[in-house]
Amino acid sequence: MHSSRQNLEIRVEQPVIDVDLDTRGLNCPLPILKAKKALAQMQSGQVLRIVSTDIGSVKDFQAFARQTGNALVDQKTEGGEYHHLLRRR
Numbered sequence: 001m002h003s004s005r006q007n008l009e010i011r012v013e014q015p016v017i018d019v020d021l022d023t024r025g026l027n028c029p030l031p032i033l034k035a036k037k038a039l040a041q042m043q044s045g046q047v048l049r050i051v052s053t054d055i056g057s058v059k060d061f062q063a064f065a066r067q068t069g070n071a072l073v074d075q076k077t078e079g080g081e082y083h084h085l086l087r088r089r
Contacts, residue, residue: 018046024053031057042088050084
């Protein structure tokens, strides 16, 4: 009996970033306030990337997404920077 195996490659597509927001060096609540202002100028479905150096921004953006209905697509830490992706509702 002969069985063949296929190699399956799974790719996770990163969303296209429509707007980049640099909030490095700013502390709560400034990253949230700047993100809120940026989202207000964006179209529904567009993606905002926020880069922050405030460790509190991780939980802040989780709560912000829940409260506003904007989707938190991704969060990651690179070095001392926190990257947040929000999709405009």
